[in-house]
Amino acid sequence: MTAEIIDGKAFAAGLRAQVGEEVAALKARHGLKPGLAVVLVGEDPASQVYVRNKARQTVEVGMASFEHRLDVATPQAELLALVERLNRDPEVHGILVQLPLPDQIDTAKVLDAIDPAKDVDGFHVINAGLLATGQKAMVPCTPLGCYMLLKERIGDLSGLEAVVVGRSNIVGKPMAQLLLQANCTVTVAHSRTRDLPGVCRRADILVAAVGRPEMVRGDWVKPGATVIDVGINRIPAPERGEGKHRLVGDVAFEEAREVAGAITPVPGGVGPMTIACLLANTVTAACRAHGVDEPKALAA
Numbered sequence: 691m692t693a694e695i696i697d698g699k700a701f702a703a704g705l706r707a708q709v710g711e712e713v714a715a716l717k718a719r720h721g722l723k724p725g726l727a728v729v730l731v732g733e734d735p736a737s738q739v740y741v742r743n744k745a746r747q748t749v750e751v752g753m754a755s756f757e758h759r760l761d762v763a764t765p766q767a768e769l770l771a772l773v774e775r776l777n778r779d780p781e782v783h784g785i786l787v788q789l790p791l792p793d794q795i796d797t798a799k800v801l802d803a804i805d806p807a808k809d810v811d812g813f814h815v816i817n818a819g820l821l822a823t824g825q826k827a828m829v830p831c832t833p834l835g836c837y838m839l840l841k842e843r844i845g846d847l848s849g850l851e852a853v854v855v856g857r858s859n860i861v862g863k864p865m866a867q868l869l870l871q872a873n874c875t876v877t878v879a880h881s882r883t884r885d886l887p888g889v890c891r892r893a894d895i896l897v898a899a900v901g902r903p904e905m906v907r908g909d910w911v912k913p914g915a916t917v918i919d920v921g922i923n924r925i926p927a928p929e930r931g932e933g934k935h936r937l938v939g940d941v942a943f944e945e946a947r948e949v950a951g952a953i954t955p956v957p958g959g960v961g962p963m964t965i966a967c968l969l970a971n972t973v974t975a976a977c978r979a980h981g982v983d984e985p986k987a988l989a990a
């Protein structure tokens with residue numbers, strides 16, 4: 691059996707259309723235009739691509755986009771001052787500071803300077819704590835996108851064995867929290883996990899967020915499992931010409947698709963969902979800021 695391919699690109703397009711409708715309704719009923727500010731420090735080429743895509747899609751759904759590009763040598767104090775200004779700006783409902791940040795900047799300090807109500811990345815400790823205790827939070831975009839794909843494919847997740855490989859604050863940990871909330875039995879695996887292939891083989895839901903190209907092999911996958919590949923790895927592709935690259939996930943896709951029940955591709959899987967969820971979170975933040983009912987379809 692070969693797996694169903696989970697079309698994250700198509701699902702994300704549908705979610706963006708829903709966001710667009712909500713934005714139009716907020717304007718018509720409340721004269722409210724949600725706004726997203728994106729801050730990029732430095733000129734990392736991959737980050738520039740994401741930031742450009744985010745800005746384009748923000749405008750496409752009818753929201754206001756504010757882009758701030760700072761020099762790679764920007765002192766921490768200057769970045770913190772910008773965040774403070776955005777916190778106070780009533781036209782800005784969501785703030786995203788693109789990671790990674792240059793070495794002179796203390797990332798945790800910057801993330802925790804963002805008003806938790808405008809923290810559409812869900813990286814602030816307040817939001818991490820709210821999520822972990824089952825309260826209303828801003829949920830990190832990538833895990834939220836993965837969760838939506840899982841709900842769409844499986845429906846009720848209760849009682850399923852979920853294995854999340856990776857324990858970062860931005861993907862692995864919040865992913866595990868969402869799955870736990872949905873009544874999965876959750877295992878979080880990492881670089882010190884013993885017998886990682888054996889642990890993965892228990893999973894009805896296997897989420898790979900490690901940052902190692904094609905690490906999860908076909909024989910790590912339980913037959914029929916749903917595999918969510920979060921990894922975005924750029925590897926050399928000499929077959930496409932000298933100096934060319936291609937994107938691969940953290941899962942060996944061709945092997946895994948022969949065993950899994952369903953699997954997300956890279957590209958076209960989780961990546962587009964991340965940006966769509968960022969837009970959804972910005973609408974949610976704007977609604978909360980103005981005491982308007984928030985659209986249920988845009989949240990976990």
Ligand SMILES: NC(=O)C1=CN([C@@H]2O[C@H](COP(=O)(O)OP(=O)(O)OC[C@H]3O[C@@H](n4cnc5c(N)ncnc54)[C@H](OP(=O)(O)O)[C@@H]3O)[C@@H](O)[C@H]2O)C=CC1
Nearest residue numbers: 832856857858861880881899900901920921922960961964
């Ligand atoms: N699609 C999207 O929108 C997004 C994709 N990504 C991608 O997802 C991947 C993960 O990102 P992120 O969480 O930020 O990465 P981090 O580097 O912050 O975390 C990686 C995690 O993987 C674990 N790990 C590393 N090597 C191994 C190994 N050999 N065996 C088991 N576990 C291992 C680490 O374990 P330990 O803690 O023990 O070191 C760590 O917990 C990357 O490819 C990134 O590009 C990230 C964000 C968004």
Ligand SMILES: Nc1nc(=O)c2c([nH]1)NC[C@@H]1CN(c3ccc(C(=O)N[C@@H](CCC(=O)O)C(=O)O)cc3)C=[N+]21
Nearest residue numbers: 740786787788789790811922957958959961962964965
């Ligand atoms: N504050 C912050 N928030 C983030 O959410 C954040 C970040 N910093 N830093 C970088 C990572 C990475 N990330 C991606 C978003 C979209 C795609 C995406 O759309 N990928 C396309 C391919 C794009 C391509 O071709 O390069 C796909 O998978 O189909 C990938 C990766 C968000 N991140």
